[in-house]
Amino acid sequence: MKIYKNLSCFLLVFFLLLMPYNTAASETNSDVKLANVDIDLSETDVIDSVVSETIGAAVYIEGELYNNEYATISVTTKNNGEKSSEGHIIVAFPNNEEILSMEGSGDSVELYPGGSSIEGKDGIEIDSSEYPFVGLVKSGWETGKNETLNLKIKPNKGSDEVVFLVRAALKNDATGNYERYPSISDDVDQQGWYVYKKSIGISGYPDLIIEDISWEPENPHENENVTFKVTLTNVGLASSGNCNVKCYLNGNEISFIPVSGLEAGSTTFFTFNWISTNSGSMDLKVVVDSEDQFFEFNEENNEEERIFKVISSTTSSSSGSSSSSSSGGTGGSPEPASNVEVKELAQQFISNGNHAKFVFTKNATSIAYIEFDPKKTAGKTTTIVETLKEKSTLVTELPSGKVYENTNIWVGNEGTASPDNIENAVVGFKVEKTWIKLNDVDSSSVKLWKFDDGNWVELSTSQTGEDDDYVYYEADTPGFSTFSIMALYPEEDPESTYRALANSVEDQDSEVVSEASGEKESDVTGSATRENNSGSLKKVLLPVFMLAAVILAGYLISRKRN
Template sequence: MIITLLVPGIMPAMVAADEDSPSEDDGNSTLLLPDLVIDDLSWSPVTPETGEQVTITATVRNQGDTASGVTNLAFYSNGDNIGERSVPEIEAGDSEKISYSWIQETESQVEISAKVDEEKSVEETNEDNNGIAAGYITFKKTKLPDLIISSLEYTANPRPGKFQDIYISVKNQGTETSEVTKLVLYVNGSPYDDWQVPALSKGESTHFSSAWTPLLEGSAQIRAVVDGDGLVAESNEGNNEKTATVTVAEEFLPDLIIEDLVPESTEAEEGKNLNITLKVKNQGTAPSEAVQAIYYINGTAPSQEDIQIPALSENKGTDIIFSLIPDREGQMEVRVSIGSGKVIPDSNRSNNQFTKIIDVKTILPDLIIESLSLNPEAPKIGDNITFIASIKNSGLRDSANSELEYYINGTNTTQNAKVSVPAIAAGGTAEGTFNWVPEEEGKLNVRLIADSGNTIREEEETNNERTETVSISKQASSITGGSSGPSPGSSSSKSSSMGSGVSKEPAKNVEVKELDTRNIMSGYHVKYDFAKNVTCITYVEFDPMKTFKKTTATVEVLKGKSIFVQKQPPGRVYKQLNIWLGNKGAGREDSLKNAYTGFRVEKEWIGNNSVNESNVTLLWYDSKWKSLSTEKIGEDEDYVYFRAKTTAYSCFAISEYTGEEGTVEAGEGIQETLRSWEGTGKAILNSSAEKEGSMEKKPMGVAKILLAVSLPLFMILVEYFILKKKI
């Protein structure tokens, strides 16, 4: 392509454009632009006086995909420009606070607004979202006083019948001199004393005192009110009083109580450490000393360190965390006692204990029928069929020995029996095997029941059954999913495996995989959470543009390079993997938007390889390796967690990527491969495992060989019959 540059006064220049350089509309590039918006517009002070300086602050954020250039920010009062400020370059996702100081000389109410990039000096993805109106500022011309009770003091630990002094201070914290008014002292709601308060200038205070003799033990309320009749016009009429509660007693002592015991988990586990928060309060009339407490589990005090309770002032509380280990399942009684059997100064020693019942989780096994296979796979009449049932313990505790019961029902056929199943460790599997010889053609329903005698207490008692359908004929047949259907990870049939997530990756190259199923409906955000945490992918989320209903997401962590990838990924590679969304195209680029993939990387790998965390990147493959925008979102003791903005779902790699170019290869990309799967469920890939030992079947070649052999034989036979007839 030739580009001609025309500049006035200069000869035309012709430049040859690189044919491989992407243009805006060639479909191979995306124009990244900033997008400036104003998130917030505020001012201080909120209610200014006329002539008082007001500082207006705008928060400008770049919500676009790339950094913005330097621009301007204009401030307005009732639509009139009152000033401008420069806005520096802002990186994508960042924000800047821009302030402008302004003085309004007249009493009025004005609307404050602002607009960024008013002259459109920055090209943005959206030019219509640069302004904001924040509300109205009311400027008052009149200055007013503001009378408050700045202090209310009394003698500590008052005793009945003893003389006490009460001291009151009144202050004018307003902006104008106050008028003469009145101060009243109330005791237990009744007027006790009063004074005339003189005019006070701005910031001036005055002081008063009153003699008080309490008569009875108990609580007494003291309240001082200035200008209670509202004789003085003030800027704030709601801050004219102060109240204090006084405890009158012959003797002042602390009183420690336990308000609650709060376990960190609503269901603890036997043998595992449990943190409990002890809430302690001193509700007495004097500070308490530092003391100790101990705990009891079901009435017994196990070996432990004392719980340290610090000194507490009166009416103050604190939270103390201590740990214990539950010794049994079910309900556990936890009792905490303050003082550890020692005598402590306390006004009430009968309230120093607290008891709480905590549920301790009952951990159980959970037996399911994972799959059913048979040998031969295509049984015929008279075959001695070996049925192999895989029983899995999906619970968290080992199971005991159990029995597998099976029922075979078909045309003129009914048989049932039980098979012994050994103990199965948590997460493990065992096999139950039985044999049967069919005598007639037809379909058989094979029903399997794990722990048929209900001898094992399980976490879930309703998932022990599975039914499969087997076809018996003179020709080979196959096993297909029955009413319960194959469970995730089973290999009962090709159609069911395709339904549980597209994958033509050879099993020998898959190190581990995890599945999750969701309904995909256009317009509803979808998030797949891989809760078992067996892979490095933690979640997949996106906004569907099409409806696929029930769809399974499959994550495969690979042992080496995928068969769909022609080149190794660039950088120092942590993991190579595939992520598939069903087999109907749900993971294609044109089926989703706003997609993000969460993943984690072991800290041990980062440390052992001196990896820079900021360079950890999720790479996506489609004809070449492409780096995805990746950010760190957190970490724990073992892993660093990341999130990557994702284009589509197919082949990926996690790598320490420092900008190496991906290698462009010929041939169709993964997205085209997914399109070829749609409808037929088959893919034509140069690297696919579809070919058998790299040998191509050539039926026409076989036909030619047969023709070459049979034609001469036929001619010989014809000639023989002709000669015989002549003879």
């Protein structure tokens, strides 16, 4: 019996000695900790918008108006009770506002437009609903979890607020009934359920007018560039949204200009260029907010018309006719208009021996200027710069790199700016710093490429300066046609090759130093491995030595007592 007692004591002491060692080992070797993840959609800013919090659920509602263009509404419901097999969030619009977009975190989000067949509170079918509503459905709604419904709404024209009704429901699986929120209210929806009634106020409306239209020269001739200036003013009581302005000449659209939102009482203007190929009376019409992108106090003052006359070139004098015969002309673009995002024109008189420079002062494109030395006199010449929506239709593919902008440059008629007629040609252009930063490219890797005889040629490009918004460049070119402003991808950066070579040299230097010290890398590695093996062996043998010591001590004590 004593032997068993002694053996039990030995084992107890043994395990007590081992426990601290194992715990320490566990703490040292455990790198991963498991945690419960609970995504809370409410955050602190939404919690401030709580409209109801009960034992069963909490409902948060937020709404905001953007320049009278649209309102955003966000409804979040949190399950404070037991897990629910099904839950709903419903938002209705009794004034029939247009629902522009909807999204939610649940299993499904569905729009029920006005006129839909729906079921009332008492279970009676309603053949045609009075107004639209959006419903979010979530199955298996866990305890403590949030579900959110986000909506984008267009206010009704002439209304001073956006009214919306909100309710939520979670199924109590113990009773089979739904617990609804709010449980009581002064307001009900078209189905008879209690709702939270909320509204977003609309303080005044914008009102854009075309204050003035002018052009230069006042009496243009055929084939002469005409610059139009259109002045817009917001005479309303609220900021306007972004909109488009379209300009028509004799019924044909000649310009499409995006305009940023205007503060109440503020004025802006834009210019565009046009070249007439015919003489006679011209009817110019300008339409602001042509696509009715936001509501205005007065929608009837968005158009203005002007009439001007283009003088025929046949009235030119004989000397003028002689000059015209050698004119570089206005030329044209072989690029389809559907692929041109924006264009800008500039005119100069080209004569042999006089440096020619075309400056694009409207900053409509990334091309700031072009210049060259003429070998021949071309006369009055128009240069057209086009920013393209995609790659030019005149090329089959682009060179490898990150494209900033594809552009065409056309100087006069065909052949006016050929290598036979000009020399020392350069292109000045700019690139936004935000683009350089967002695309993680080196500003020095930005180059101008020219499509020449079926191939892309990288032009010699140098950085000439920078300001807060742009980096400026200049590139030498043999002529003018289709260009692409682009940067090398990071992996194509020549400096990366240099850095790789530098690292290789450093590695070789390190190896030489190691050999000089008489210790190779393999020797060092082997030494480290032996040290690691020695440490592992100690960890294994330590418990064995401890066990042997305990047994020996117990044996000696037992012998002494006997």
